[in-house]
Amino acid sequence: MSTLNVLRYSAVALGIAVGLKTDLGLKSEAARKSEQKAYSDKLQLIEQAKAEYAKLHAPKKEASSGSVAKFDLEDPNLDYAKVILGAVDSLKQ
Known part of the structure; x- marks a missing residue:
């Protein structure tokens, strides 16, 4: 037990x-x-x-018109389309 x-x-x-x-x-x-x-x-x-x-x-993004004044035509990497469009936009304003 x-x-x-x-x-x-x-x-x-x-x-x-x-x-x-x-x-x-x-x-x-x-x-x-x-x-x-x-x-x-x-x-x-x-x-x-x-x-x-x-x-x-x-x-804030800077205006593209400021970049138009700072371009160098002797630069081989210059984007001509951007320069031309920036100039046109600055004329519209």
Whole structure:
């Protein structure tokens, strides 16, 4: 009878130990997922803020008429079409 009680209580203790281990594992996994979700939410918020900042503080383009005054006819890489169109646009203004 005492051998049966030892086996019975050993099984109960083993069941409790396995249950605690499983419970701690599930809790730590849930905490890790919660931290990961909070981190991804922060990253998404940062990306959204960067997009808004880029939209509000977009670099202003210079007028093309300013580039017409700064051309060199001796330059072999000169874009003649751009120079001519810039001159025409400056005449329209």
